[in-house]
Amino acid sequence: MKAILFLVLALTISCKSHEKAAMAVSEDSIQEEFTLLLSDNYGGTATAEIQVIKDTKTLIRFFAEINKTRKPGLPLPTIDFNKEMVLVYCYGSTQLKTIPGLFVKEETDQEKILGVMEGENQLTSSDSAIKLPFSLYKLPLSEKQYILRTNE
Numbered sequence: 001m002k003a004i005l006f007l008v009l010a011l012t013i014s015c016k017s018h019e020k021a022a023m024a025v026s027e028d029s030i031q032e033e034f035t036l037l038l039s040d041n042y043g044g045t046a047t048a049e050i051q052v053i054k055d056t057k058t059l060i061r062f063f064a065e066i067n068k069t070r071k072p073g074l075p076l077p078t079i080d081f082n083k084e085m086v087l088v089y090c091y092g093s094t095q096l097k098t099i100p101g102l103f104v105k106e107e108t109d110q111e112k113i114l115g116v117m118e119g120e121n122q123l124t125s126s127d128s129a130i131k132l133p134f135s136l137y138k139l140p141l142s143e144k145q146y147i148l149r150t151n152e
Helices: 003-031 056-066
Strands: 034-039 047-054 083-092 100-105 111-116 134-140 145-148
Touching: 047 056, 047 145
Parallel strands: 111 145
Antiparallel strands: 034 134, 047 083, 083 134, 100 111
16 A cells, blocks of 8 residues: 555656656747857947857957957857857947846747846946957857847
């Protein structure tokens, strides 16, 4: 009798854990994972923007631009452009301590709307330098158009 009760209890618990795991997997498939490759406080643009890079030549040009004033320069990441692409996110001119990340707000057949994660971010002291930060994200190759929408 105890064995049957134990078996029923074990099945009940295991069924619920599979249900939770399935829910987590479906949420993960909705929110595409961006892999952060590089983030730096200097080298971005004065306005918030994103750029999609789908070839090595464009990536080399981007790194040549941000490495103009760096000795040694930032290393070029290794990307398989047959399977992946790079998304460059320039936050714009700021004095924030850390730069918020990106997430997928909405997705349609033709485009992905990206939002900026708002967190606890404080301004640095008033006498600090103005930064032009950027972040590089690696993501699966896609033909969709990426659009940045900051807080509306």
